[in-house]
Amino acid sequence: MTPSNAALVLAALCSVACALPHASAPVIDDDGGALADIIPMPDRVDPLPDRVDPLPDRVVPLPDVVIECPAGQQRCADGCVDVQTSPTHCGGCGRACASGQSCLAGTCADDCLAPRMLCSGSCVDTSTDRANCGACGRACGTGQSCASATCVCPANQSTLCPSGCVDLRADNNNCGSCGTRCVGGQSCMDSRCVCPVNTHACTTGCQPDDSTMYCGASCAMCPAPAANGRAVCDAGACRIVCDPSFMLVGNNCERVPMNCGNRALDAGETCDDGNMVAGDGCSPMCQTEPGTITTTCGGARTVVPIALNQVIRFRGATSGMTSTYNSCPDNSNDRANGPEAVFQVRMTAAGRLRTTITPEGGWDIILKGGTTCPGQCVDRGADGVAETAMVTSPLPMGTVFNLVVDGFNNGDSGRFTLETTLVP
Numbered sequence: 001m002t003p004s005n006a007a008l009v010l011a012a013l014c015s016v017a018c019a020l021p022h023a024s025a026p027v028i029d030d031d032g033g034a035l036a037d038i039i040p041m042p043d044r045v046d047p048l049p050d051r052v053d054p055l056p057d058r059v060v061p062l063p064d065v066v067i068e069c070p071a072g073q074q075r076c077a078d079g080c081v082d083v084q085t086s087p088t089h090c091g092g093c094g095r096a097c098a099s100g101q102s103c104l105a106g107t108c109a110d111d112c113l114a115p116r117m118l119c120s121g122s123c124v125d126t127s128t129d130r131a132n133c134g135a136c137g138r139a140c141g142t143g144q145s146c147a148s149a150t151c152v153c154p155a156n157q158s159t160l161c162p163s164g165c166v167d168l169r170a171d172n173n174n175c176g177s178c179g180t181r182c183v184g185g186q187s188c189m190d191s192r193c194v195c196p197v198n199t200h201a202c203t204t205g206c207q208p209d210d211s212t213m214y215c216g217a218s219c220a221m222c223p224a225p226a227a228n229g230r231a232v233c234d235a236g237a238c239r240i241v242c243d244p245s246f247m248l249v250g251n252n253c254e255r256v257p258m259n260c261g262n263r264a265l266d267a268g269e270t271c272d273d274g275n276m277v278a279g280d281g282c283s284p285m286c287q288t289e290p291g292t293i294t295t296t297c298g299g300a301r302t303v304v305p306i307a308l309n310q311v312i313r314f315r316g317a318t319s320g321m322t323s324t325y326n327s328c329p330d331n332s333n334d335r336a337n338g339p340e341a342v343f344q345v346r347m348t349a350a351g352r353l354r355t356t357i358t359p360e361g362g363w364d365i366i367l368k369g370g371t372t373c374p375g376q377c378v379d380r381g382a383d384g385v386a387e388t389a390m391v392t393s394p395l396p397m398g399t400v401f402n403l404v405v406d407g408f409n410n411g412d413s414g415r416f417t418l419e420t421t422l423v424p
Contacts, residue, residue, distance in 0.1 A: 085121055141165065200236075209236070229253035247276075247285045260286035263311045265417060271314045273304070280305055281314075288314060293341050295322045297373030297402050301344065306422045308349040316341050318405055318413040325404060328366065328377035336366050336377060338407020343418065347399045351422045357405055358386040360415040368404035371395070375402050394424075 069080035076083075076093035083089050083106055088096045090103035097108035104112070105121055112123035119126070119136035126132050127149045130140045134149035142164025144151040153165035160166075161178035168174055168191055173181050175188035182193035184205030195206035202219035212222040215233035222231035222238035229242035229252075242253035256276075259266040263274040271282035271292075278284055281292040281304035291302040293316050306312055321339035328336040345353070359365040362384035368374040369389055378389040395401070403420065407413050 209233070212238070223251060225251060225253045227253065228255075247283075249283070249285055249287075254285055256284070257286050260284070263313065265313050265315050269315070271312075273312045274310060282312070288316065293343060295340060295342060296324055297342055297344065297404075303400060304343065304345045305348050306345045306353075306420065308351055308422050308424065311419065311421045312345070314343065314418045315415070316405070316418065317415045318407060319415070321413070323410075325368065325374040325406065328368070328379065328406075336368070336379075336406045336408065337410045338366075338412040340374070341405045341416075342373075343403040343405075345401050345403065345420060347395060347397055347401065347422055349422065350394055350397045351424050352391045352394050353401055353420055354388070354390045354423055355403055355418065355420040356386055356388040357419075358417050359384055360417070363412045363414045364408035365412070365416060366406040366408055368402075368406055370402055371399060373402045374404045374406075377406075379408060 067075055067080075069075045072082055072084075073080040074083045074089070074093065076089045078088075081089045081093075083091055083093070083095075083103075085103050087101070087103050087108075088094075090097050090108050091106035095108075097103055100111055101108045102111050102118075102123075103109075104118075104123055109123065112118040115125060115127060116123050117126050117132070117136060118124075119129075119132045124132050124136075126134055126136070126146075128146050130144070130146045130151075132138060133140050133146035133151050138151075140146055140151035141160055143157060144153055144160065144165055146152075153160055157165040157167045159168050159174070159178070161174050163173065163178075166174045166178070168176055168178075170188050172186075172188050172193075173179075175182050175193050176191035180193075182188050184195075184201070185199070186193040186195050186201065186206060188194075193201075195201050198209050199206040200209055200214075200217065200219075201207075202214045204214070204219075207214035207219065210233050212224075212231045212233050214220075215222050215238050216236035220238065222233055223240075224231040225240050225242070225248075228246045229240050229248070232239055232241050240248055240251065240253065242248050245256055246253040247256045248254075257266060257268050260269060260272065261274055261276050263272055265272055266286075269286035270288045272286050273280060273282040275282075276284040279289070279302075281289055281302050283289050289302055292304060293314070294301050304312060318339045318341045321341055323337060323339045325340055326337050347353075353369075355367065355369060357365055357367050364379075364383040365385075365387055367378040367387040367389050368376065369378070369391075370376055378387050380387060391401075403418065405416055405418065
């Protein structure tokens with residue numbers, strides 16, 4: 001009997017006993033006699049059940065055990081494997097490669113034989129592979145190719161810089177040398193950074209050649225006149241262009257005298273040589289140019305050119321000048337003691353000079369003239385009278401002739417006009 005069946009029998013007996021009527025407790029004599037009362041037994045005992053249901057069998061399963069493989073490996077029947085390289089599990093568990101093959105990147109392929117080499121699981125030709133040029137892991141730079149196991153740049157980009165293969169003749173970031181950048185609008189030409197056509201380089205970048213803010217190689221700002229004109233940058237140099245009817249005087253545009261150039265000394269004019277050309281002693285504004293009237297025949301001065309039949313007129317003054325040539329050898333009185341004003345003219349053609357000087361205010365004026373300084377004296381008139389002299393013999397082209405305006409006495413000085421003409 002199994003323990004479970006014994007327990008059922010005991011329970012049944014207990015239930016029968018508990019159902020019987022209660023009897024008095026037996027009384028025993030003092031002398032050990034029989035029981036006074038006997039507990040009666042029941043007439044029927046219910047039989048035990050014929051069948052006892054067996055307990056169900058219960059099986060407790062063991063927990064599953066999970067085996068984790070390292071990164072890049074896969075669990076197969078014989079453990080963790082790299083299915084990218086395993087010849088017995090190539091690309092997946094149980095996929096074995098044939099004899100003479102290797103597993104490359106999860107695919108069965110013929111074994112990697114020379115000159116090929118197995119690099120990082122791939123069979124490569126190190127004589128041409130850019131990532132493994134000459135050896136595994138030896139990568140070529142940007143723009144390079146692998147030829148005969150050597151990294152090389154293309155023929156037109158033959159220099160290797162940190163940024164890759166470049167042409168130092170034309171690369172704006174590597175112009176002439178690695179790392180030399182062309183900025184400010186410049187581009188690399190023949191290994192030099194240059195600005196586009198009609199522009200030039202300044203610290204602020206490429207600027208137009210005609211820019212008045214950045215003129216020429218010095219990138220200087222051109223000064224402009226206060227009015228009646230504008231500044232321009234011409235061929236890398238600053239200049240001022242005046243409006244019509246105005247002429248440049250210094251850095252300002254002045255209105256041109258109405259009759260300037262008519263060979264007459266009009267109001268406001270100090271000279272008139274019949275033209276509007278600068279640098280000939282009389283400016284385009286009909287003003288005597290600096291250095292034209294001096295106190296001596298030498299030194300830095302302006303020599304006035306004179307053409308055949310050209311009339312030149314100047315207005316000047318001896319007042320305030322010095323007295324240098326105080327003699328007049330051909331004059332019986334040997335007098336020429338006033339301060340002098342000296343002109344020099346250069347003959348642009350062969351001929352003779354005729355010169356007249358006229359005093360203003362009645363002082364005694366003397367004219368000296370000659371190819372040497374001061375030359376011969378002319379003093380034919382009284383006080384306040386004009387003096388005229390004529391060179392009698394023709395002089396050759398290129399002759400420089402001295403014209404000296406002097407006073408007879410020490411106190412003789414003042415304003416005058418001079419007119420000279422070159423005649424045949």
